[in-house]
Amino acid sequence: MIKIAPAVVMLGQNSISVAKKIISVLPGAQLYGLAGRTSDVDVTFTEFGTTLRELFANGTPIIGICATGILIRTLAPLLANKRQEPPVLAVAEDGSAVVPLLGGLNGVNNLARQIASVLDVKPAITTTGDIRFGIALEDPPVGYRLANPEYAKSFMSDLLAGHSVRLEGDAPWLRNSSLPIDQNAERVIQITEKPVVSTSTRLVYHPATVAIGVSSTSPRFQHPSSLAGRGRGWGSEEIALVQQMLADAELAPASIAGVFASTLDAANPALQAIADALNVPIRFFTTDEIAAAMSQNNTADGAVAIALAASSGRLVMQRQLSDFNCAIALAPLPIDINTTGKPRGRLAIIGTGPGASDWMSPEVKEILRNATDLVGYSTYLGLLGFLGNDKRRHESDNREELARARMALDLAAEGRFVAVVSSGDPGIYAMAAAVFEVFDREAKPEWQGIEIQVAPGISAMQAAAAKIGAPLGHDFCAISLSDILKPWSIIEQRITAAAQADFVIAFYNPVSKQRLWQLAETRNILLRYRHPETTVVLARNLGRDGESVEVYTLEDLAPELADMRTVILVGSSKTRMIQRCDGSVWVYTPRRYDERKTP
């Protein structure tokens, strides 16, 4: 099973379309591109050899869109331990060939098949067992776990040498393979949910057929503060109960497909603790689905109904621990976790930085790769480029912030992975506060189980400062000149106070089409406290087409110089300008606030 997300490495921009196809079937894969030769990538590198060897050493699967020879020569010095090597594949630049090179024990052939299928070619598979029997014993399909991987290789060698094999239990992928099956054979492949002892002549696969249904009869939502005192150990009694049930029912933990529960219990941390302890996913059913399963199976027990709904099988055991109910059911076939119940919803409020991809954090890129839904102002979604492809988009007008936040929470409650997209930083005059405001005020029970995350971005004032030097080098503040959400009287007061306190001030939303006088008024207020020669930076379209960063003096600051995509930094009394011989200018605010030493 491949755990670390693969790196798709490209050396030139010609490979981009093949690279994107590959990435489309590999969730979480990162695109690596050679600096100066590629764009639109997640990671830019300059040293091919060092980068590749680092990835390999970390166990990252590598898909090089390049010649096999380059990969072989680069990685040759590191080829020591076959068990530990990650999959390495070469893909031809035009997508015509997919060549698995290394990592046979770690799923390289399956990866090659997956990539070849999206590129519509046949993978160049050379592993004898794979070719002769059509399967890789050490790398079973989703839904099966090999209990004794250490024996798979020798087991396969025995079969290749002429031994036959007996199947105990059933799995279509084994039954339909070209394995030399003979019911009298000494060698056995056993498919079972029972915890059996495996040996070198008995390979054991555990199918994902066990469903654990849980429900709680306690108050549906426990406020986090009521959990605070319970420390780390909480959930431990429930975990012990589930483990005891599995032992009593003689079921192997490796056969557990997942923990299943009601969406109304999603906020109950015991459920996640159980899933984490068993190292399995958790999935949720709606109250309607559970009610249907109750009547269909003629049971009043929620946990039983949930386990039966998840497994479409039979009930094995049911127990209760005060207000916690647990039922175990067994499915006739492995349970497909992707189509059974809904995952926990995720809501990520992300900041994309001012515009350019270079200024977008890897965390934000990772979220964009995995999100199913994007919510945001259409201009911001447009700025995402290919990172925003292949997702449900919920675009809207910039002003409907609260409605957008509500929609994002509702979508996440349905089990989707929603990214709410803001430019710059999501917590600075942007969507994060709107989401928390709606969450706080409306507090819908179905929102309580959502995993919420804020992923920061570079705000306009930081980007502007970086472009021009270090104007925010000492104390500063930010003021939005928009009077849509607050009265002008408050804004006026704040400007006055900030000017008196000699802060460097970053002005957001300085003007809009309908709103010009505020900036003129701002300058007038500032001039009461600051010298007319005070340095002012106007930065427009940072990180986007038409970027400009200009330096003026306070007395020259006029509304016509700014627009909606301008951030303005007004210096303090200490802010200074450096004029260089080539005509360029740097602005900085010294960190030392010592009257005697200030030049």
Ligand code: SAH
């Ligand atoms: N969350 C954003 C701010 C949104 S408010 C951030 O952290 O940057 C919108 C205001 O931000 C604009 O009116 C402008 O003042 C500023 N702004 C946003 N993006 C900008 C950019 N690329 N260049 C210059 N200013 C920008």
